[in-house]
Structures are given as C-alpha cells and as structure tokens.
Amino acid sequence: MTQKRIQESSMVKAEGERSEDLAVLWLKAEPAVRAFVAATVWDAHHAEDVLQEVATVVAKNYDSYDASRPFPPWCLGIARLKVLEYFRANSRDRTTLSNGTLLALESAAQNIAEDHLVARRAALQACVRKLRGRQRQVIEMKYLLEVSIEEIAKRLATSVNAIGVTLHRARTNLRECVKLTLAETAE
C-alpha cells in the first residue's frame, strides 16, 4: 500500500467513526424530532419532507455540534427552524401553529422518552391488526391508498360527514388500543 493509500485509509477510518457517532445519536433523537414535526406539520406528506430536510441539515452541520451538549435538543432546534421555514413557504395554510405553541411542543419533545415513542410505534403496529370492518376499510383508504375524504365518501356511496365520523372512531379506537397495550406491557 502506498503512503498516499495509507493516508487515505486513515482519513476514511476517522470519517467512518464520526459518521458512526452521528448515526447512533440520530437513531436516539429521531423519534422526538419525528413527533415534533408530525405535530406541527399536519399534512403527512409535507411532514415527511420536512423531516428529511431536518436530517439533511443535521448531517451537514454535524461538525458544528458541541458534543458536550445533549443531541436531541440540538436537532429539535433545527427542526423548529425548518418548520418555520415550511410555514413561511405555506403562508396561505390557515392551520399553522403559533410560535408559542411551537416552543411548547419543542420543550415537550425534549422531555419525551425516546423508548416511549418507539414502544408506541410497536403498539400501533399491533393495534392496526386488530382494526376491522368499515373502520379498517376507511383507515386503509385514507392512509394506505391515500384517498381524500371526499373520494372515500364517493366510493363508499355515503356522505363526507359519515366518513369523518368513521375516521374519528377508528382513530379513537387506535389511540385507546395503543394506550391499553402500553399499559399491559408495563405491568
């Protein structure tokens, strides 16, 4: 191996270790960042986009992260700025949260346990399997097939209000199921 190759190999190793640190840190921070973005950007598609942008900025600026400070708040700060950017770009959307609410949610996200959110995800997966009938049908159309509420109503030959009620019941059942599942797991 030439001297140049040896140098390159050392650099590669050093950079690899840095990236490994980042990957591990990100896995820990991601659930809270995801929850924060999901809470502030109501449209799921846009939320995924914003989340991707946050990850990009986190990676790009990792060199400037002060390792003596906790990582999740640093990521959440970036997420808040990205959400504000999104709000500015979508200023005609009337469903944008105020600055105060953003800060309150950011603060709550900092204190939420990562493993709690991961457990919720797993519980949700199990609860989805319990969902049946009209509620499952409507939920699948909404979240799996990504059909609008109006279109669901049309396809199922019913009213938009009726679909709204079914969706609400399905979501309430899922929230309740997740809560019960977590409680049983804790026992």
Add this chain to the structure above:
Amino acid sequence: MNNVEKLFDRYVDGLLTSEELADLEDWIASDPSHAKQFLEWSATHLDLGVALRSDALREAVSQSRVPQLTQPENVSGSAQPQNVLGSAVGYLIVSGVAVILTIGILSLIRPWSSGGQTNVAETETKNGVIARVVQRIDCVIENEKWGASSATHFEAGQSVLISEGLAIIEFDRGARVILEGPADLEIVSDNSGFLRSGKLTANVPESAIGFEIVTPNSRVVDHGTEFGISVDANGDSETHVFDGEVELFADLNQATSPTEIESKSLHLVEREAARVTNGVFHETEHFPASPREFIRVASLEVDEENDSVTVSDLPQRDRLAMWFEASQGVQLDADSRIVSWQNLASAYQPKSTNQSSFETSAAWQVNSQRRPRWDKDGFANRPAIEFGGFESNEFLATSPIKTGPDTTVLVVCSFGRVSGLGYGHILSLGGRGKLIMVRSKPQLPGVFSWSFDHEQTPKFRLRSLEVKAEIAEETPMIGAIRYSSNSNIFQFYQNGKLVAEGDPVGSLVGNESHIIGCGNERNRFFFKGRVAEIVVYDHMLDQQSFSQASSALMKKYGIEFN
C-alpha cells in the same frame, strides 16, 4: 377529552377553522402534559401509514397474495404484547422514512471518500445550482412538462426525471453522468446523486474523485473511473466498472450502522460488475462487466498513422461538418446494434473550440427497438451499418450539427434486396431548407431538395433530380452531391460520374438534428440497405477537391469509376 380528540382529528385532516385552531392551541398551552399528549397523537398519525403498509406487506408475504382491503368486523380490546417485536421489524421494513433518513445522513457525511467531503458553503453558492444538463439526446425531461422554471439546472434535493432519451448531466465538481430514460436521479450534492430508478454511466475526472451514486440498496464511491449503474423497479442495482476502480457498499436499507455497511463493501476494478439485491434474500456477487448494456461516449482519438486504411484521405478536413465512418466511434448494444456513432469531424475542428468529448456530436438511437445493426464485414470487407427498411423502422438521429448555405455530401452505401418499391431516405440534411438523398426505386438512387421560405414567392420550393443510372442491389456505391445556392449548382454524382443536375432551391443553413436511414419525421421512408461512410462539408468543394474526396473513397472501398 373527546372534544379535543375531535379537534386533533380535524387538525390532521387540515379542516380546522381559525377558532378551532385557537382552541386547540389554548389546550396545548394550558398544561405541559397536553403538549406531550399532542406529540404522541401526532406521531401515531404519521406512523399509521407506515404501520398499515407494514401490515399489508406481512399479510401478502404470509399468504403469498396481493394485499386486499379487509372484511367487516370491529376492533376490540388491546393487542397482545408478543406482537410488538414483529411490529417493530415490520415498521423498519416498510418505513421509507427510516431508509431515506439513513441514506440522507450517510450520503451527506460520506464517510468512505477520502477526497469527497462536501463543502456545504461551496455547494450553496452559485444560486444553489450544482448540476446542469449539458446535452440532450432525443430526451424528454419530465420536469419540463410541469412548468419548472429551470428544468436543466438543478439544486441539491432536486430530481432529474427523464421519460425517454438521454441527458448528460454535469455536476459542479466535474463528474458527468449519462442518464438513460426512463430514469429518476436526485442531485444530492455537487459530487453525488441518488439514482432511484433507471440507468446511468458516470465519467469522473480527477477533480471529482470520490463522486458517489447512491441507489435504494447500494452506494458506489468512485476512485477515478468510468462506471455504470442500473436500478430496476424493485430497487435492486447493478454496478459495472469500465475503467479504474470503485468501492461498492451494499444493502444500505437493512444496515443499522455505517460499520455494518462498510463490512459489506466490495472493491470493483475494470471489467468487473456486481449485483445487489435486497429483499427476503440478500446477495452480492461478482461477474464480468457488460459495457454494452450502458450508453457511453466513444473515444474520438483517430490514429491516422497506424490506420491509414481506415481513415479516408479526405481534403479540407477542418471544413467537415459530419464524418461518420462505420469502423470508428461506434458504440454497440448487447445485440450489436448501434447506440451511437461518433462524428469524426469533431476531431478535426480547430483546437480553439476546446471541445470535450461530451460536446462533440454523434448520431444516436436511444430506442433499442429501432437501432440499426453493425455488420463487421458490411461490404468490401469493411464494416457497415445495416438499416432494415420499413419492416424494422431503424434510423439514427444526429445531435444538432451546423450546416452552411452550401454543402458537399458523399455517402458510401448499398441497397438491400426488396420485393416492393424500396423507397427510403438515406440521409436527410439541412435546416429550413432540406437536402435528401434517397433510394427512389429498387435499383435507383435519387436526390431532392426543398425549402420553405415565407419571404419568397413561392414559399415552398422543391427540386428533384432525375437519376437514370441504375445500381444493382447489394453493390457498393458512392452517391455524392455538390450544392450551392450562390453558385447555382445542384449536382448528383454516382461513383464519381455526374448523373443528374438542376437548380438549387435555397440555403441549407441550420443547426438541426439530421437523420440517417429514414424521413425527417422519423416515422416513414425507412431505408433498406447499408451505409459505410458519410461525409458532409460545410461548403461546396471545388471540382479538384471534390474529385480528390471521391477518389479517396472509391479507392478505399474498391469502387470503380463509372
């Protein structure tokens, strides 16, 4: 609580009124536990789509069927805790976000490239544009269909979507990729891209060593090379190295740390290829590279001293607009059909033009179904390109090549056997005014010119030269045209002998794509026969030079003067 949940559901459906939003925000602000509750509901909302996809996938795998909507029954009670582990795995399998974020994080820090660290500040200069389309070959850029302000200049995060043809994209650091439609390439940085689907060939100069292409299940880091990557509909990828070496990292989706990915890396050198498949089974295997499966730009170095038989002894080479020779600059696909045919005239242009090989011109056929066949011993023991006529609809289209008002054209060709009339266009040339060499009958060549000029009366003018000298099928022939509006010359020569002449109809000035093997509209008049060489000058040669050019070709192909 129930009322708040209703508000929340209306919020995630984008239905809240201003008053309802204010109520919801008041509730969040009233207690820190409410903010936490709101976050949990929101996360569940975002995760629901992922959970459903995971469940549908699990169902499909376990029952070997396409996921279906379920039959009516009601949810009741809580789920069993033992399902939790399976759920987490399912989540990871279908979580596009997990994949994207992993790729996003890892691609941006690029831990494996020694010289490729992206300088963010640098990347974000120049108005954010870090890659641009520098050449298009019969290319439809999908971005243009939707009114994108700049469909040829791209910033980080933007995608180049092409539905057909080729686009050559240059990254700021100097790497160039030939993207073959249909394809979707996201520009990640000034030295990296994410190929979601389709095929590309990358040429990486020294300045861009460390150039990276990420695919849904692999990453290729260049060490100064030319390589090709293809990604199929399943996201599986193949990497072929044509020159130099690359490092291939497999299976990004399922890796949980960079260390794990690194352990799955593979060093590929020239003429090696590897496939990465990602699904129930994972494998990485070596096999010989297949350059013919990828579109590349052939070298334009003409070695005259060692190949005096191949290179015709043409006069005034610096005045050539086109020079296609079937033994040089030909790129073939796996079926020995022509993908591209380099215009040798580019090699003789004055050095001041400083063209790179990508900026030189060529004749192309990006549609594999319509490529003419390369025949090593086409005629006179020399290579030729065989066009199949209307039965196979084969032709080549050049990238835009400038033509002057006058020209000299020489075509070495032969007519294939036909049962009908055999009418077809051998070469269609020109801008607003066209000059077209044809096979008018089974054993009769022809030539005509037409022009459309709104400033003259009549606007449309056509001149067809009547050729009576027959040529037997499968017999090499040199058809040549001298054309000048200024000198009022329009002549057709067959094997060095003047066989027809008339008046020209107008200037041939243009900068168009010229067609070899069919009509200008590309949908009719398909020629059946072989073409070995095409020579086009940007002016009309004087009689002496014309004779010299004709003699050189006749000698080369063993054709006798008529």
